[in-house]
Structure formats: structure tokens, C-alpha cells
Amino acid sequence: MSVVIFAENSEGKFKKGVFEAATYAYKTANKLGTEAKAIVIGDVNQEDLNKLGNYGISTVLKLNTPSNEFHTQSWSELVSQGFKTMQGSVLIISNTYTGKSIAPRIAIKLGASLATNVIDLPDTTNGFVVKRGSFSGKGFAFVNLSRATKVIALTPNSIDLEEQVTTLTVNSETIGTQAPATQIIGTSKTQGKIPLTEAEIVVSAGRGMKGPENWGMIEELANVLGAATACSKPVSDVGWRPHSEHVGQTGITIKPNLNIAIGISGAIQHLAGVSSSKVIVVINTDPEAPFFKIADYGIVGDAFQVLPKLIAAAKASMSS
Amino acid sequence: MKILVCMSVVPDTTTKITFVENNTKFNTQGVQFIINPYDEVSITKSLELTEKLGGTVSLVHVGLTENDAVIRKGLAIGAHDAFRINAEATDGQFVAEQIAAFAKDKGYDIIFTGRESIDYNGGQVCGLVAELLGLPSVNIITSIEVDGNTATMTRDIDGGSEKLSCSLPMVVSAQKDLCEPRIPNMRGIMSARTKPLTVIEPISVESFGKFQSFESPKPKASVKLIDPEHPEELIQLLRNEAKVI
Numbered sequence: 198m199s200v201v202i203f204a205e206n207s208e209g210k211f212k213k214g215v216f217e218a219a220t221y222a223y224k225t226a227n228k229l230g231t232e233a234k235a236i237v238i239g240d241v242n243q244e245d246l247n248k249l250g251n252y253g254i255s256t257v258l259k260l261n262t263p264s265n266e267f268h269t270q271s272w273s274e275l276v277s278q279g280f281k282t283m284q285g286s287v288l289i290i291s292n293t294y295t296g297k298s299i300a301p302r303i304a305i306k307l308g309a310s311l312a313t314n315v316i317d318l319p320d321t322t323n324g325f326v327v328k329r330g331s332f333s334g335k336g337f338a339f340v341n342l343s344r345a346t347k348v349i350a351l352t353p354n355s356i357d358l359e360e361q362v363t364t365l366t367v368n369s370e371t372i373g374t375q376a377p378a379t380q381i382i383g384t385s386k387t388q389g390k391i392p393l394t395e396a397e398i399v400v401s402a403g404r405g406m407k408g409p410e411n412w413g414m415i416e417e418l419a420n421v422l423g424a425a426t427a428c429s430k431p432v433s434d435v436g437w438r439p440h441s442e443h444v445g446q447t448g449i450t451i452k453p454n455l456n457i458a459i460g461i462s463g464a465i466q467h468l469a470g471v472s473s474s475k476v477i478v479v480i481n482t483d484p485e486a487p488f489f490k491i492a493d494y495g496i497v498g499d500a501f502q503v504l505p506k507l508i509a510a511a512k513a514s515m516s517s
Numbered sequence: 518m519k520i521l522v523c524m525s526v527v528p529d530t531t532t533k534i535t536f537v538e539n540n541t542k543f544n545t546q547g548v549q550f551i552i553n554p555y556d557e558v559s560i561t562k563s564l565e566l567t568e569k570l571g572g573t574v575s576l577v578h579v580g581l582t583e584n585d586a587v588i589r590k591g592l593a594i595g596a597h598d599a600f601r602i603n604a605e606a607t608d609g610q611f612v613a614e615q616i617a618a619f620a621k622d623k624g625y626d627i628i629f630t631g632r633e634s635i636d637y638n639g640g641q642v643c644g645l646v647a648e649l650l651g652l653p654s655v656n657i658i659t660s661i662e663v664d665g666n667t668a669t670m671t672r673d674i675d676g677g678s679e680k681l682s683c684s685l686p687m688v689v690s691a692q693k694d695l696c697e698p699r700i701p702n703m704r705g706i707m708s709a710r711t712k713p714l715t716v717i718e719p720i721s722v723e724s725f726g727k728f729q730s731f732e733s734p735k736p737k738a739s740v741k742l743i744d745p746e747h748p749e750e751l752i753q754l755l756r757n758e759a760k761v762i
Contacts, residue, residue, distance in 0.1 A: 207675065207676070267674075269644070269653070269654055269655070269656065270653055270654070273644075273648070293675050294656070294657060294672075294673055294674050294675045295674070295675065297640050297644075297656055297657070298644060298654070298656040298657075299644070300641070300644065301609075301613075301641045301642075301643070301644025301645040301648065302644045302645075302647065302648040302654065304610070304641075304645065305644075305645055305648035305649055306648065309725075310610075310725045310726040311609070311610060311641060311645075311725065312726070313638075313639050313640055313641055314638050314639070314640075326729060328732075330638060331636065331637050331638055331731070332528075332534045332543075332635075332636055332637075332638070333635050333638060334734070335532075335533075335534035335733075335734070336534045336536070336543075336731050336732065336733055336734070337731065337732040337733075337734070338637070338728050338730075338731050338732075339728070339729045339730045339731070339732070340608075340726050340727065340728055340729065341726055341727050341729050342725070342726040343724055343725065343726050343727065344725055344726070378653030378683055378684065378687075379653060379655060379681045379682065379683045380681060380682045380683075381679060381680070381681045382669070382680040382681055382682060383679070383680045384674070384677065384678075384679045384680075385677050385678050385679070385680075386674075386676050386677035387676055387677050390676065392675050392676045394675070395675070397761075398761070398762065422762055440659075440693070440694045441673070441678075446530050446635055447530065447554045447555075447635065447693055448693070450638070454761045455755065455759070455761040455762065465530070465531050465533070466530045466531070469530075472734055473734075475761065476755070476759045476761050478751065478755070479740070489740050490737070490740075491737050492737075492740040493737065493738075493740065493741065493759065494740065494741050494742075494743060494751055494754060494755070494759075495740040495741070495742050495743065496742070496743050496744075496745050496748060496751065497742065497745065498745025499745075502745065503745050503748050506746075506747075506748045506749065507748040507749075507751065507752070509749075510748055510749035510751075510752040511752050511762075513749075513752075514749075514752045514753070514756055514762070515762070
């Protein structure tokens with residue numbers, strides 16, 4: 198038996214979440230006394246493929262498909278077949294949009310226990326217990342996965358990368374699947390932007406910015422720090438920013454290393470979606486803003502006064 | 518058009534989450550329960566589709582009798598009837614098995630779920646139900662139009678969105694951008710009292726796992742305040758103390 202990751206690629210390259218999954222798989226395999234392996238679908242940059250060997254993966258099964266187009270049903274079938282070929286016992290998938298789509302279907306195909314939103318390594322001392330985010334960041338649950346086969350969807354930015362160089366073997370195989378039930382008509386990707394769920398740094402802003410015309414400063418700070426931009430619900434509701442940037446209980450839950458929140462007071466619904474950020478910075482004119490209660494660093498001040506100086510300081514620091 | 522909406526009942530979004538019985542149970546004391554926000558969106562979009570194309574919208578919920586009042590709110594929004602599978606919803610896999618067993622011979626064209634429930638955040642039921650029923654699934658949709666036997670949708674993908682089509686029947690999960698949820702009006706509230714809410718006994722399902730315990734986030738240390746005249750100090754702290762930039 199082995200611990201297997203599904204190494205999802207984006208236009209032939211792996212994102213950091215894949216190496217986090219590999220680290221998770223290697224450590225879990227060690228606990229279970231077995232090997233960590235990977236399934237790859239479609240064409241992947243050879244350099245990236247080799248990198249899997251730097252994170253403890255010993256064997257890669259590369260499944261050939263006519264195109265790199267993602268279809269939920271056929272990819273679920275491919276990963277399930279690949280997992281069986283590799284005699285897996287635990288499957289690790291990044292909790293991305295792709296991962297969220299296929300993990301449940303794979304769990305049924307494999308008769309497996311499924312845990313999504315997993316944020317820590319399993320405790321295998323008495324069963325197989327995983328810690329997962331619940332209540333939109335307002336709580337955590339420990340779940341004992343009782344089936345022999347387990348599918349785990351790992352939240353990005355939950356596991357620190359740890360290099361573990363192994364000798365990598367790559368096998369290629371073609372597995373037939375049924376024709377896709379869905380037909381893709383078009384794809385629209387936000388060029389150059391970092392997806393919020395994967396961002397290590399997020400710069401978020403709220404109604405304190407007074408209007409969409411003032412977001413230039415937010416974007417500038419984000420650019421300097423290599424961050425994604427986000428907003429509070431009222432801001433997306435009034436159309437200052439797209440809904441895809443709304444973080445909070447009914448928006449996107451984020452888990453970056455650093456979240457800089459500007460002009461957001463911190464309603465309980467917003468805090469639920471951002472409280473798992475490792476470090477939180479709050480900039481707000483109101484010293485009583487609830488956000489300060491969960492912040493690590495704070496500036497009580499006017500964003501329009503503070504931001505230009507902060508951007509200048511960040512530029513100087515990042516270039517030094 | 519025959520649509521089924523899977524409806525979850527969750528704590529109100531303002532609820533402070535605490536646990537009892539040695540952190541093995543969510544503390545429901547004083548908590549107000551509501552329709553899961555993503556399911557509210559699913560109900561409204563289903564009604565929009567049936568108002569345009571004809572048909573019915575049914576609700577299905579896995580839960581106990583105390584949730585009937587919340588189910589009635591779903592009927593007040595406009596759903597035609599509701600079914601409650603009389604079991605405690607222990608996890609997403611249990612819920613999906615119950616819903617799939619209920620739906621398998623009913624001929625639904627579209628089964629809607631929310632993208633996730635805001636309590637346990639599993640986001641599993643769409644894919645699980647689809648796989649159990651052998652139907653295609655499209656996760657986290659932000660728009661849907663139906664023409665004949667084909668639905669055209671937009672779904673969120675990593676770093677953007679995708680437009681795609683799928684033949685009915687299918688299972689989809691709703692993102693909040695799908696539509697503005699409707700608020701029940703007085704007429705809806707009155708008519709919901711007489712709409713059918715049928716109770717069904719659950720099927721037996723072998724366990725997939727068990728919630729063992731819960732934990733609250735650790736309290737944070739006090740915020741370290743920085744002089745607004747010198748925000749460069751913040752950059753230094755983020756770089757040298759927190760080591761996050």
C-alpha cells in the first residue's frame with residue numbers, strides 16, 4: 198500500500214500546493230511505513246516533474262490524455278484508476294476548485310472515507326484522525342476516518358514545505374475513460390493575479406477605502422508584496438470589487454501567511470473567513486474595531502495617510 | 518423541469534461557535550438556525566428556472582424534527598414541496614447517501630446543492646450525490662441557463678472562470694453569485710403552512726468516519742500597535758520578527 202498524491206498541474210506547471218501535498222504524503226507514508234507516490238494527468242514540464250522527487254515522492258504515474266482539459270467525471274475516473282494501479286491506501290488532493298470537484302466522486306469510486314479542508318498531518322496512534330477546518334474558521338474538527346481507503350483534500354498553506362530528496366521513477370500509462378459529460382465553451386483566467394486560496398500574502402480592504410477609485414493604493418501595495426487582493430462583503434455587494442475577491446464566511450476562506458486588512462472593521466462573518474491567517478495586520482481609524490482583537494500588528498490611523506508611506510517602505514524593503 | 522434542492526440547516530452567520538461535552542459536540546444553546554446561505558441561492562435560482570421553463574422545485578433535508586421550521590422558510594421562498602429524511606446528519610457522506618437513495622427514482626432534471634454548508638464546510642455533497650447516482654456534476658457555478666435538455670453554466674476555477682455545457686440530468690453546486698436570494702413575503706409565509714412536508718425514514722449506511730472532537734481557535738496575544746507616522750516599522754516587524762515578507 199502507498200500514500201498517493203494527485204499532482205494537479207496548471208498549464209504544465211505545479212503550484213506550491215502540490216509540493217505541500219507531497220510533503221504531507223511523505224510524512225504520512227513514514228507514519229504508515231510505506232512510500233509516497235504521485236499521479237499526474239497530462240503534459241507537465243519535466244523540470245517540475247523532477248521536483249516531486251525533492252519532496253519525498255518515489256514514483257510518479259503519468260496518465261496520458263488527449264488534452265489537458267479538466268472534466269470532473271473523466272478526471273475522477275483517471276485518478277481512481279491510477280490510485281488502484283499504485284495500490285494506494287491514502288489519496289491526498291489539494292483542496293483547490295479542481296480538488297473540490299473530484300475528491301467526493303473519487304471517494305465513492307474507492308469506497309473511501311473522505312475529509313476535505315484538512316489542515317494538519319493525521320494522528321495515526323489510534324485510528325486515522327485528521328484535523329479539518331469547520332464553522333468557516335470559527336472551529337476545528339477532528340475526524341476519525343474509519344474506511345481502509347481514505348481521500349484527503351488538503352487546504353493550501355496548511356503544511357510547511359520540507360525537502361526530502363528521493364530517487365524518482367516515472368511511469369507512463371494510458372487509461373481509457375468515457376467521453377466527458379461536459380463540454381467546455383471557454384475559459385477566462387485573471388492574468389497575472391494570484392488566486393486568493395493559494396496566496397501567501399493577501400491585501401484586503403473594506404468600506405474604509407470610501408470608493409472603488411481608491412483601490413489603486415491597495416493594488417500597488419499588493420504588487421509590491423507579491424500579494425493577492427481581497428475585499429469585505431459590503432464592498433463586493435455594492436460592486437466596488439468583484440465577488441471573486443470577497444473573503445469571509447459566505448465568500449472565500451483564506452489561510453495566507455500574512456493578511457493586511459485595511460479599512461475593514463471586522464464583522465464576525467468576515468473574521469470567520471480570515472482568522473486562519475498566520476499573521477494579521479489591521480489598519481483602521483477606529484481603535485475599537487473588532488478586527489484589532491485578532492490582529493498581530495495594528496495601525497490606528499487613516500489609510501489615506503498611512504498607505505503611501507507603507508507602500509514606500511515596502512518598496513524600499515523589498516528592493517534591499 | 519423537475520428540480521431538487523438539497524437544503525442544509527446551519528447556525529446563523531453571527532453565531533459564536535463553542536463546544537460542549539468535553540468538546541465533543543457543537544453547543545446549540547441559544548443558537549438561531551437558518552437555511553444555509555448557498556442553499557438559499559439554490560432555491561431562488563431553481564424558482565427562476567421553473568418560472569421561465571415550467572416545473573417544480575422540491576426541497577430535501579436530512580435532519581430531525583426541530584429543523585421543520587427552517588424547512589418551512591424554504592417553502593415560503595417558493596419551493597413547491599419538501600421532504601425531510603428523518604436522521605441526524607452525521608457527515609457529508611451520510612447525507613449524500615440518504616439524498617441519493619431518495620432521489621434515484623424521482624426523475625429530477627437538476628439537483629442543486631450549495632457549494633458547501635457554512636458549519637462543517639465539507640463541500641462534498643454535490644460530487645458524492647452525483648457519483649452515487651451516476652450523473653455528471655458541475656461544482657461551484659455562478660450562472661446557469663437551460664435550453665431544452667442542455668444547461669450552459671459558468672463555474673469558478675482556480676484563477677478564473679469557465680463556461681461549459683452539460684446535458685440534463687445533472688447535479689450542480691451553487692456559488693453565492695448565482696443570484697440574489699429571495700426573501701419570503703407574507704403570501705409565501707402563509708402558503709408555506711399548507712405545502713406538503715413529507716417525512717421519510719433513512720436508509721441504513723455503513724459509517725465512513727466519525728467526528729471525534731472539536732477545538733476552538735487559540736486566543737491571540739494582544740495586538741502590537743505601530744505609530745501611524747512610521748509605518749516603515751511595520752515592514753521591519755513583518756520582515757524581521759514575523760518573517761512573512
